[in-house]
Amino acid sequence: MRELATFPLVEALLGRRSRRFAMGDTLPSGPLAYQSRHDPLPLTELERMLVLSAMGGTTGWHYAISHNPKLAPHVPSYSAAAAGRTFPSAAGIHTAELFFTDDTGVCFLSTRDAGALVDPATERVTPELMVERHRSRLRRLSDERLYLPREEPYLDAHNHWCVNVPGSLLVIPVADIAQHLIAVLCFLLQNGYVIYDDVHRRAIPGLDEFGDLVDLDNPFPLTFAEQYALTEATAELATACYAGPLMLQAMGLGGWMFDGIDRFTVLGASGNPEVPGLGFRYDVDERWSTPNPTGRDGVFEAYCPPHYPDMAAAVEAFSQRKFGPGGPFHPGTPGAWTDSPGFRGSAQVYDDRFKACVTRQADYVLARSASSRARCPRCSSSPTSRRTTSTSSSTTASSNRGRTCAPTPLICGPGTATSEGSITRKIRCGASVGLRSVGLRPCLVPPRPTPVAPFCAVCGQDGVQP
Numbered sequence: 001m002r003e004l005a006t007f008p009l010v011e012a013l014l015g016r017r018s019r020r021f022a023m024g025d026t027l028p029s030g031p032l033a034y035q036s037r038h039d040p041l042p043l044t045e046l047e048r049m050l051v052l053s054a055m056g057g058t059t060g061w062h063y064a065i066s067h068n069p070k071l072a073p074h075v076p077s078y079s080a081a082a083a084g085r086t087f088p089s090a091a092g093i094h095t096a097e098l099f100f101t102d103d104t105g106v107c108f109l110s111t112r113d114a115g116a117l118v119d120p121a122t123e124r125v126t127p128e129l130m131v132e133r134h135r136s137r138l139r140r141l142s143d144e145r146l147y148l149p150r151e152e153p154y155l156d157a158h159n160h161w162c163v164n165v166p167g168s169l170l171v172i173p174v175a176d177i178a179q180h181l182i183a184v185l186c187f188l189l190q191n192g193y194v195i196y197d198d199v200h201r202r203a204i205p206g207l208d209e210f211g212d213l214v215d216l217d218n219p220f221p222l223t224f225a226e227q228y229a230l231t232e233a234t235a236e237l238a239t240a241c242y243a244g245p246l247m248l249q250a251m252g253l254g255g256w257m258f259d260g261i262d263r264f265t266v267l268g269a270s271g272n273p274e275v276p277g278l279g280f281r282y283d284v285d286e287r288w289s290t291p292n293p294t295g296r297d298g299v300f301e302a303y304c305p306p307h308y309p310d311m312a313a314a315v316e317a318f319s320q321r322k323f324g325p326g327g328p329f330h331p332g333t334p335g336a337w338t339d340s341p342g343f344r345g346s347a348q349v350y351d352d353r354f355k356a357c358v359t360r361q362a363d364y365v366l367a368r369s370a371s372s373r374a375r376c377p378r379c380s381s382s383p384t385s386r387r388t389t390s391t392s393s394s395t396t397a398s399s400n401r402g403r404t405c406a407p408t409p410l411i412c413g414p415g416t417a418t419s420e421g422s423i424t425r426k427i428r429c430g431a432s433v434g435l436r437s438v439g440l441r442p443c444l445v446p447p448r449p450t451p452v453a454p455f456c457a458v459c460g461q462d463g464v465q466p
Contacts, residue, residue: 004050004127007250016245019254020162027161040167042103046131047251048169053130054247055171055240056098056109058083058117060125061336064328064343065091070191077347078187080179080321082328082335083116087239090232092328093183095176096240097300099278101146102169106278108139108299115326121336141299146170147275148265154275156260163261172266172278173240175233178294179303181365182318184229185358186350188220189213195222195361197368204364210357222365267293281306304366311362312355319350 024040027033043051062084065076079092089096098109111117117133118125150160164170188194194214196203198221207216241257248255264270268277269291271284280300282293294302301307303314323329331345350358 001127004250009246012246012249015249018245018256018258020256022162022165022168022254024167025162025165040165042167043169043253047253048102049131049135050127050251051169051244051247052098052100052109052171053127053134054086055173055244056096056111057086057130057134058111058114059086060084060118060120061116061334061340062092062328063336068191071348073346074348075343075346076190077322077329077349078183078190079328080183080318081112082326082333083111083114085111086243087236089236091183091187093180093232094236095179095183095233096173096236098240099141099172099174099300100169101164101172103145103166105140105144106142106146108141109134110137110139113321113326116334119334139299141279146266146277148261149275153262154265154270155262159258159260163258169255171241171244173237174267174278174300175237176295176300176302177229177233178314179318180233181225181229182303182315182358182362184225184232185361186318186354188225189354189357193218193220194357195220195225197222197364199223204361206360207357210353210360213353213357264291264293268296269293311366312359315355315359315362319355323347323349 021027021034022036022040023038024036026035061082062079064079068076076091079094081089081092081094084092085094087096094112097112100107100109111134114137117137118129123129146164148154148164155163185195192213192215194204194207194210194216196219203219207214210216238257245255245257262270264277264282265275266277267282268280269282269284270277271291278296280293280296282291284291294304295307297307303318304311305314308314308317321327326333329344329347329349331341333344334340335344337343
């Protein structure tokens, strides 16, 4: 552990490689064909906790966003979590959590709202301390390894031989796109902006009453807000994944980050009852090209229906996460400042009109998303809700010396890799999109859209009340 704590960062960066061959593994054919002479050797409990705490551990109270002249004398209340973690999050929103599977079963590591489990301002943070403080955050979901058939479409063909093999550790970060989009809507509104539907070139009905809060003549495109949320959430997942192999370098173990795995299968939306994945419930519809997983009840629930009665309840829950006990803007939450109660308490709490404006936009997005129901003759079919079981089937083949940490970024929520009309419109979950700054006005923003007659919130047909 002493050598681990002093392993050079530069050496970890320059020495990182994707090392896929594990003890006990077999590369079946080709010029590199080889069969290991050893039995699979799983990670020890300590080694596993070192990797997990590196990928999703808390590292002290984060510093928040210090100043915005538009909001002064209040501090910007963009953050949704009070603690920083081993990976960055845009403005400290933090919607990602970790699932993982190995020979012992399937588990969930929840840290996004755990507070600072370690505090470098008051103690020396060591790998031993990280492991000790994070063990209690583990929650076992199954006693069997996650079942992933070694065939397409469940696993990409090039990963059949090396992914989720006996002895391996497979870490699966999952982010909540629904919650992240709420955070983006709040961020825009705090800076005086709302969104409009640039796909159908329509203003969002009912925003005129909030003209004293926002600039209605310069809205942001809905697609921009969607990509903003997707990009920021993906950054959390990717950097969490990257931290894993860096820790493996210091530990002298092999592994890699990848996405050659079916996201829907992993979450539980494969459609095959024999492959229940992580047990997320999901919706399907004959008009959609992909299913829409939204969460697992009591474990990881996206901020949207059916996990909340409606988007007003989801927005209220997001506000409570920020301003309620333990939140980043509650005076009773400890912090990194000499006057932490004063700093945290100086944020402007969302009032009812603020939340109503965010809800109005979120309702519209949900109505146009893959979670909405048909509301006119043109689109008369209705979505079907499905729930996967939470018990994994026995695995048919698996991985190596726990010597393989194979994190796969996944995203859930309304708009998880759904078809046209969803929150992310044809962008597969985990896809990488270009980073853009809200300070750079998108060139696609036209003058304020003209209000239109009622239309179907699903297919856009005019004359139908959404």
